[in-house]
Amino acid sequence: MTGDVKAIEVVKLSKIYGSGNTEIIAMNDVTFSLEKGEVTGLLGPSGAGKSTLLTAIGLINPPSSGTILINGQTVMTGSVAHVNLRAFRRKHMGYVFQKANLIPFLTAVENVQLACEINDIPAKEARKKAAELLGYLGVADRMKNLPHMLSGGQQQRVAVARALANNPNLILADEPTAALDSVRGRQVMELFAKIAHEQGASVLVVTHDHRSLDVFDRILEMEDGILTERTH
Amino acid sequence: MNLAIRDIRHNWARFVLTSIGIGLLLMIVMGMGGIYQGLVDDAVLLINKIDADLWIVQHETRGPFAEISKVPLNLEDRLRSVPGVQSSRSFVSHTIQREHNGKPIRIVVQGLSWPDDKGEWLPLISGRNLGSAHYEMVADKLLGLNLGERIKLGKDYYTVVGVTSGMVSQSGDGLGFFSVRDALNIQFEVSGESVRLERQARKSRVLSQDIGNIQPALVERAQSVSSELPGLARPMVSAVLVKLKSGADIETAVSIISGWKDVTVYTADQQKEFLLKGTVDRARRQLGLFSALLVVISAIIMALIIYTLTLDKIHDIAMLKLIGARNSVILGLILQQSLLLGAIGYILAYYLGTILFPKFPRRVLVTSEGMLYLAIIVLMISIISSALGVWKAMKIQPNEVLS
Ligand SMILES: Nc1ncnc2c1ncn2[C@@H]1O[C@H](COP(=O)(O)OP(=O)(O)OP(=O)(O)O)[C@@H](O)[C@H]1O
Ligand SMILES: [Mg+2]
Numbered sequence: 001m002t003g004d005v006k007a008i009e010v011v012k013l014s015k016i017y018g019s020g021n022t023e024i025i026a027m028n029d030v031t032f033s034l035e036k037g038e039v040t041g042l043l044g045p046s047g048a049g050k051s052t053l054l055t056a057i058g059l060i061n062p063p064s065s066g067t068i069l070i071n072g073q074t075v076m077t078g079s080v081a082h083v084n085l086r087a088f089r090r091k092h093m094g095y096v097f098q099k100a101n102l103i104p105f106l107t108a109v110e111n112v113q114l115a116c117e118i119n120d121i122p123a124k125e126a127r128k129k130a131a132e133l134l135g136y137l138g139v140a141d142r143m144k145n146l147p148h149m150l151s152g153g154q155q156q157r158v159a160v161a162r163a164l165a166n167n168p169n170l171i172l173a174d175e176p177t178a179a180l181d182s183v184r185g186r187q188v189m190e191l192f193a194k195i196a197h198e199q200g201a202s203v204l205v206v207t208h209d210h211r212s213l214d215v216f217d218r219i220l221e222m223e224d225g226i227l228t229e230r231t232h
Numbered sequence: 233m234n235l236a237i238r239d240i241r242h243n244w245a246r247f248v249l250t251s252i253g254i255g256l257l258l259m260i261v262m263g264m265g266g267i268y269q270g271l272v273d274d275a276v277l278l279i280n281k282i283d284a285d286l287w288i289v290q291h292e293t294r295g296p297f298a299e300i301s302k303v304p305l306n307l308e309d310r311l312r313s314v315p316g317v318q319s320s321r322s323f324v325s326h327t328i329q330r331e332h333n334g335k336p337i338r339i340v341v342q343g344l345s346w347p348d349d350k351g352e353w354l355p356l357i358s359g360r361n362l363g364s365a366h367y368e369m370v371a372d373k374l375l376g377l378n379l380g381e382r383i384k385l386g387k388d389y390y391t392v393v394g395v396t397s398g399m400v401s402q403s404g405d406g407l408g409f410f411s412v413r414d415a416l417n418i419q420f421e422v423s424g425e426s427v428r429l430e431r432q433a434r435k436s437r438v439l440s441q442d443i444g445n446i447q448p449a450l451v452e453r454a455q456s457v458s459s460e461l462p463g464l465a466r467p468m469v470s471a472v473l474v475k476l477k478s479g480a481d482i483e484t485a486v487s488i489i490s491g492w493k494d495v496t497v498y499t500a501d502q503q504k505e506f507l508l509k510g511t512v513d514r515a516r517r518q519l520g521l522f523s524a525l526l527v528v529i530s531a532i533i534m535a536l537i538i539y540t541l542t543l544d545k546i547h548d549i550a551m552l553k554l555i556g557a558r559n560s561v562i563l564g565l566i567l568q569q570s571l572l573l574g575a576i577g578y579i580l581a582y583y584l585g586t587i588l589f590p591k592f593p594r595r596v597l598v599t600s601e602g603m604l605y606l607a608i609i610v611l612m613i614s615i616i617s618s619a620l621g622v623w624k625a626m627k628i629q630p631n632e633v634l635s
Contacts, residue, residue, distance in 0.1 A: 051634070060554060060631040089630075090556020101633055103548050105242030106235075114233055118557045123233060146242070162555070174634075 005072040006033040007170055007202030008057060013066030015052050015225075026052040027063065028225035036169070039196040039203040041213060043230075044222035050206045051174055053222065057204070058095060058172045059085045071169060090119060094163030094201075096173040100155035102147040108158045109134060109143040115165035133161040137191065153184035160191060164199075171195065173205040182211060189215045235561070236568035239545070247573075250537055254573055255580025257533060258610060261526045262581050263589060265602050268519040270595035275402040275512045276504045278342075281353060284473035285482060287323075287498045288489060294506045295498060296325055296470035297402065303495055304465075305412075307472045308345070314488050316480030321345030322469040324415040327405060332383050339375060339385075339408040340401040343415030343469070351394070351409050359394035365411050370394035374406030386421030390414070402512055404594040416467045431455045527609055535617035538570050542621035549625050550632035559626065566621045567614075574614035578607060 015027035026049040034040055044050050055061035057068060062079035069075065070092060075083055102111045109130045116126035134140050137157040139150075147155055156176060163171055173192065177185030189205070189212040196203045196217075205216070213219060219230040240247045275297075288311060290301040311320040324343030329336060344351050344362060351361035351370050359379045362368050369390045371377040382389045390410065399407040410418065422430075434454040438444035444451055458464055476485060482499065489497040498506075508516065542549075549562055582603065589596035 055631055055634070060629075060633075086553060086556050086558075086630075088556075089554065093556075095554060097634065101547070101551050103235075103551065105239045105548075106233075110233060110238065114235075115555050117233055118552075118555060118561065126233075166556075 005036075006069070007036045007038075007071065008204075009033040009069040009072075010057065011067040011069075013053070013056060013063050013068065015049070015056060015061075016064045025225050027056065030066070030225075030227045032220065032227055032229070034170075034202045034204060036202050037196055037200045038217045039193045039205065039215065040218045040220060041216035042204060042206045042220045042222060043208070043210075043213075048222040049225040050222050052225075053227070054172050054174050054204065054206055057170075058093060059089055090166065092166075092169050094166065094168035094171040096156070096159050096163050096171070096176045098175040098178045100147065100152075100159040102155055102158055102162075104147055107144050107146055108139060108150065108154075111147070111158055112161045112165055115162045119166040130161070130165070133164055134158065136164075137161045138187075152179045153181070153188075156180060156184075156188060157191075160188065164195065167199065167201075169201055171201055171203045173203065175206055175208065177207065177209055177212070182209075185209055186212050186215075193217075234568070235565045236572065239565065240569065240572065251573055251576040251580065254530075254534060254537070254577030255584065257530050258577045258581035258606070259584045259588070261523065261530055261609070262585050262598060262602075262606055263596055264519065264523040264526050265606065266585070266589060266596035266598040267594065268516065268523055269599060269602055270597035271512055271515055271519060272508065273597050274400050274404060274595055275507045277398070277400065278407070279500055279503050279507070281355075281399070282323075282473060283353065283475070284500055285476045286474040286485065286489070287471055287500065287503045288474060288495050289471045289498065291494050291496050293496065294510065295503055296323060297503065298506050298510050301470050302468035303470070303472055305467065305469055307469075307495065310492075311472055311474050311489070314474075314485055316476050316485045318475045318477040318480075319348060320472055320474045321349045322412045323471040323473050324412050324419070324469045325401075326415075326419050326470075327401070327403075328385070328418065330385060332377075337375060337383075338405045339371075340405050341385075341415050341418050342407050342409045343412035344409050346411035346413070354394065354396050354409065355398060356394050357397045359392070361394055362409070362411060363393060366414055367391060368393045368410070369414075370396060370409040372396045372399040372406035372408070374400060375408060385418045388414075388417070398595070400595065402507060412469065416469075420467060430458075527613070531613045531617050534570070534573070534613055535620045537573070538566065538618050538621040539624060541569060542566055542624050546624075546628055546632060549628050550630055553628065554630035554633050562625050563622055566625060567618050570614045570618035570621070571611075574610045578610045581606075 010033065011031050013027055013030040017024045017026055030053060042050050052061065056063045059075065062076065065078045067074060067077045075088060106114060112130035112133055113126045116129050117123060121129060131140065131143060134143055137160055139154050139157050142150055142154055150158065156179065177188050180188065192203045192205055193215045195201055221228050221230050287295055288303065288307060289295040290303055293299055293301045295301055305322060308320045308322055311317055322343060322345050325340060327338060327340045329338045331337065346362060346365045354361055354370055357373065361370060367388060367390050369392055371392045373395050377383060377392045379392055379395055381392045401407060435451055438451050438454045476482060486497055489495065552562055585598060589598065
């Protein structure tokens with residue numbers, strides 16, 4: 001019944017930074033949609049507007065104009081929000097960035113547990129779920145360590161686990177493998193594919209890493225704020 | 233999950249140091265309040281300890297603490313005839329500064345109406361109360377006199393037979409208790425030479441009048457001991473204190489004594505009122521204002537500390553907002569740390585205070601009521617001072633995670 005509802009639909013999305021002489025059009029009339037259960041790669045040179053697009057969809061950087069629909073629901077038109085953005089992020093979104101951005105005073109498992117608790121899962125259950133997620137991501141043995149005791153790859157996997165804590169419909173990842181070696185990077189990418197396919201989430205990954213392109217179901221390219229689809 | 237505790241556990245060294253700082257600050261706030269309370273308490277201490285119902289003082293004066301008051305010694309006997317009066321005794325009090333063992337010593341000489349009042353009510357920590365009408369004293373430990381020590385005041389030596397604790401005057405000097413006679417002797421002590429000069433002066437005054445020339449016996453009389461002269465007034469005391477029989481009506485006694493034209497009568501409460509509204513009023517207000525200022529400054533300092541603690545966590549708070557944490561989670565993190573800081577500071581202040589304050593030259597009185605007030609103040613400071621941090625936290629945007 002909901003099969004034809006897109007995970008995300010973006011219509012004529014634009015973002016202009018600054019004004020007058022210093023005006024930069026970072027995103028220019030971007031229109032596209034993402035299916036559920038699909039992992040999509042977003043490529044493009046530096047300054048193309050990839051992060052701008054990702055943060056706009058992620059509801060943390062409002063666009064100048066255009067419409068964002070998530071699960072068929074109109075969430076934003078221009079910079080006007082139609083829902084409580086924070087609550088919406090809590091329920092539907094998962095984020096992974098280049099840096100893991102773990103809370104430094106919480107252990108690996110606590111970082112994930114916190115995300116579960118923020119989603120109203122009771123503490124005990126949250127703990128169990130966090131441990132399971134860390135197991136799923138292969139860092140169960142480092143559960144009780146603080147972030148600074150983990151390697152970059154381990155931190156990033158904890159960050160992915162945290163992004164999965166609320167069973168999101170949409171996972172947005174901005175260069176998640178940039179700080180990792182190629183083997184670890186590949187593992188994280190495969191993980192995203194696994195999550196998309198197993199859990200039916202829609203995953204959008206910004207990457208410069210051309211070696212893992214085969215992982216993606218679909219590839220989008222961006223240049224000078226304009227989005228195009230690469231056809232195989 | 234409690235974020236506040238986990239953050240503290242992670243940065244415990246900084247938190248401990250900050251708590252010590254807050255603790256020291258709160259100790260000063262507590263000390264200031266204690267000095268204020270000590271001043272007020274010292275001022276009314278004697279009135280409370282003496283526990284008289286009525287204070288009878290010189291007509292139209294406000295009593296011995298506010299100004300000079302002189303009433304005749306025999307007022308004591310007159311008052312005993314008033315219905316309802318159980319006992320009456322003289323009150324003599326004056327401050328002297330003498331030298332003892334080469335060091336200056338300030339004593340508030342306090343007369344006890346021997347033999348009715350031997351000082352049974354004094355809070356002795358060693359020795360006994362007065363056992364004879366002369367040459368004994370009970371000294372407060374603040375005077376630094378030891379039991380059995382002899383001190384020369386005027387012509388005579390007085391032996392310390394008892395030591396009290398906490399008996400100080402409104403100006404913080406230690407009290408020394410003597411019989412009224414001794415107290416008056418110490419006050420009106422004059423040298424042999426002045427006695428001789430005074431007698432000579434009396435002789436010439438008598439001789440300068442007709443009657444002196446006619447009656448040679450009168451000249452002789454004028455030169456004798458003062459106390460033998462009917463024409464000379466007896467020494468005066470500062471006030472006379474009355475204790476009423478239990479069940480006696482205070483209003484009746486007051487209205488009878490008020491009818492006497494040479495004295496004025498006050499209740500003990502009125503006496504206290506005069507002290508607090510008069511003598512120590514300025515000092516009291518000064519300290520009160522200073523304490524209030526300290527509370528405000530503590531609040532500002534604590535606000536700045538909480539604010540910097542929040543600045544350190546901007547990135548984490550942005551992350552919390554990004555993953556959708558409610559404001560209550562973020563508010564809890566800041567407020568709980570603020571409250572914990574306040575609570576630890578409070579406990580530290582209390583313990584440091586109990587060690588340090590007794591070593592101060594004047595009394596720093598920290599009552600349990602005072603501690604309760606301080607607890608409320610600390611609670612308010614903790615809440616108010618976290619406002620700045622909370623305000624900052626609320627302004628943080630989730631995309632600051634990326635910066
Ligand atoms: N906050 C901002 N203020 C002004 N200009 C900005 C801001 N953020 C991005 N830009 C500009 O917008 C354009 C797109 O930036 P964006 O970060 O989206 O690029 P990107 O594709 O993610 O690049 P990279 O691969 O280097 O991360 C750039 O020209 C950038 O300078
Ligand atoms: Mg980018």
